Amino acid sequence: MPQLSQKHLLGIKDITKKDIDLIFETAANFKEVINRPIKKVPSLRDITIANIFFENSTRTRLSFELAEKRLSADVINFSSSTSSVKKGETLLDTVNNILAMKVDMVVMRHSSPGAPHFLSNHIQANIVNAGDGTHEHPTQALLDTFSIYQKFGSIEGLKVVIVGDILHSRVAISNILALKKLGAEVMVCGPITLLPKHITSLGVSVELDIHKALQWCDVANVLRIQLERQQIKYFPSLREYSLYYGVNKRLLDGLNKEITIMHPGPINRGVELSSDAADSHHSIILDQVENGVAVRMAVLYLLAGAN
Amino acid sequence: MIHTRLEKEVGKKIDLGYLDTTFYRDDFRRRDEPAKANSTKVDFIIEAKNVVLIDDVLFTGRSVRAALDAMMAFGRPDKVELLVLMDRKYTRDLPIAADFVGQEVNTIASQRVLVELEAQGFKKNKIWLVNTEN
Numbered sequence: 365m366p367q368l369s370q371k372h373l374l375g376i377k378d379i380t381k382k383d384i385d386l387i388f389e390t391a392a393n394f395k396e397v398i399n400r401p402i403k404k405v406p407s408l409r410d411i412t413i414a415n416i417f418f419e420n421s422t423r424t425r426l427s428f429e430l431a432e433k434r435l436s437a438d439v440i441n442f443s444s445s446t447s448s449v450k451k452g453e454t455l456l457d458t459v460n461n462i463l464a465m466k467v468d469m470v471v472m473r474h475s476s477p478g479a480p481h482f483l484s485n486h487i488q489a490n491i492v493n494a495g496d497g498t499h500e501h502p503t504q505a506l507l508d509t510f511s512i513y514q515k516f517g518s519i520e521g522l523k524v525v526i527v528g529d530i531l532h533s534r535v536a537i538s539n540i541l542a543l544k545k546l547g548a549e550v551m552v553c554g555p556i557t558l559l560p561k562h563i564t565s566l567g568v569s570v571e572l573d574i575h576k577a578l579q580w581c582d583v584a585n586v587l588r589i590q591l592e593r594q595q596i597k598y599f600p601s602l603r604e605y606s607l608y609y610g611v612n613k614r615l616l617d618g619l620n621k622e623i624t625i626m627h628p629g630p631i632n633r634g635v636e637l638s639s640d641a642a643d644s645h646h647s648i649i650l651d652q653v654e655n656g657v658a659v660r661m662a663v664l665y666l667l668a669g670a671n
Numbered sequence: 672m673i674h675t676r677l678e679k680e681v682g683k684k685i686d687l688g689y690l691d692t693t694f695y696r697d698d699f700r701r702r703d704e705p706a707k708a709n710s711t712k713v714d715f716i717i718e719a720k721n722v723v724l725i726d727d728v729l730f731t732g733r734s735v736r737a738a739l740d741a742m743m744a745f746g747r748p749d750k751v752e753l754l755v756l757m758d759r760k761y762t763r764d765l766p767i768a769a770d771f772v773g774q775e776v777n778t779i780a781s782q783r784v785l786v787e788l789e790a791q792g793f794k795k796n797k798i799w800l801v802n803t804e805n
Contacts, residue, residue, distance in 0.1 A: 366707050389707075389708075390708060393691070393694075393710060393711070396710065396711055396712075397711075400744055400745065401716065401745065402743075402744040402745070404744070405695060405741075405744075406694070406695060407694045407695075407699050408699075410700070665694075668699075668700065669700060
């Protein structure tokens with residue numbers, strides 16, 4: 365019988381290709397479940413899950429909460445803006461207090477890279493990282509690669525370009541690690557100021573010209589320009605960014621092949637991705653959102669069952 | 672196999688679906704590892720239909736209980752009957768009985784009953800009664 369190699373999902377870095385394959389296989393079954401007239405199964409009915417979000421999120425949190433409810437888990441939500449964190453409580457104290465109420469799993473987003481790793485050394489509950497600063501966002505990478513897998517049937521040998529703000533993006537790092545583990549060729553493309561200096565050490569190639577990058581790839585994952593993480597200016601203006609790196613219909617029509625467009629959301633329409641490209645048949649953005657629930661169900665189910 | 676023969680016998684079309692019960696099992700977290708799921712394929716609504724639930728071996732009855740739960744996610748059937756190829760007597764954990772039985776067999780709980788069908792790609796239809804060391 366199959367089982368994940370880890371007790372927590374802290375990052376893609378810590379899991380194996382076999383783990384990813386198992387998550388995909390399980391997620392495909394849950395995708396069938398969430399398309400039924402009754403979209404709910406009783407698997408996690410004796411499990412309580414705390415969603416602890418120290419950083420804002422709409423999509424990820426909704427997606428996790430829906431996944432938990434579809435599995436019949438009991439769910440409690442916590443966001444730092446309305447909590448005692450504002451009164452100076454430490455992370456470990458906050459989480460231990462929540463766990464004292466008999467919680468089995470923790471889904472956490474935190475602005476400090478490594479926060480879930482720190483927690484995993486101190487608590488018993490299963491931890492799922494829902495994004496830690498600019499470090500990793502494993503479930504996003506799993507749902508992105510699962511979406512590619514469902515569209516193409518296999519990831520081995522596919523060419524994937526990740527466009528945009530690689531420097532501040534946990535989605536980019538997790539995606540690169542997952543894609544490499546699954547045997548894809550990965551390229552990053554963006555303004556040189558938004559590419560980390562040693563990015564090629566992850567085994568990816570670098571391209572500064574968006575047209576060449578799109579011409580090379582089968583799939584383009586277009587990242588959001590994260591204005592909230594930029595204290596200094598990395599490029600002159602949003603208008604200039606969208607002129608040089610914005611993906612639009614004209615650019616896609618100029619290629620001599622069909623490519624698939626992805627975006628982790630939320631889209632800054634007209635900046636990194638134009639509306640005519642985001643809403644075109646190239647885009648699998650809404651499939652990503654649907655798959656997100658199925659993939660998160662698979663992760664929670666497999667972690668909970670491994671006890 | 673049963674489905675095509677049944678359609679021939681009664682002379683009308685009968686809907687066919689496959690049900691996986693993994694997510695409805697009552698031993699989740701009570702085993703060492705999570706059970707592996709198979710695909711479910713039910714392309715029709717079973718609301719107000721007569722359903723025959725088919726399984727190869729009836730043992731503790733827990734799978735059938737899970738299957739009944741799983742089936743209700745596709746609607747409320749008028750009537751459900753259970754057909755099994757092998758009915759292991761005296762091993763039931765739950766009050767569940769089959770309506771149609773291929774063959775009854777006396778077993779003890781530590782034994783295993785394996786069914787190999789030509790339809791699954793085996794050379795011959797075979798039923799094994801295997802003694803396991805306990």
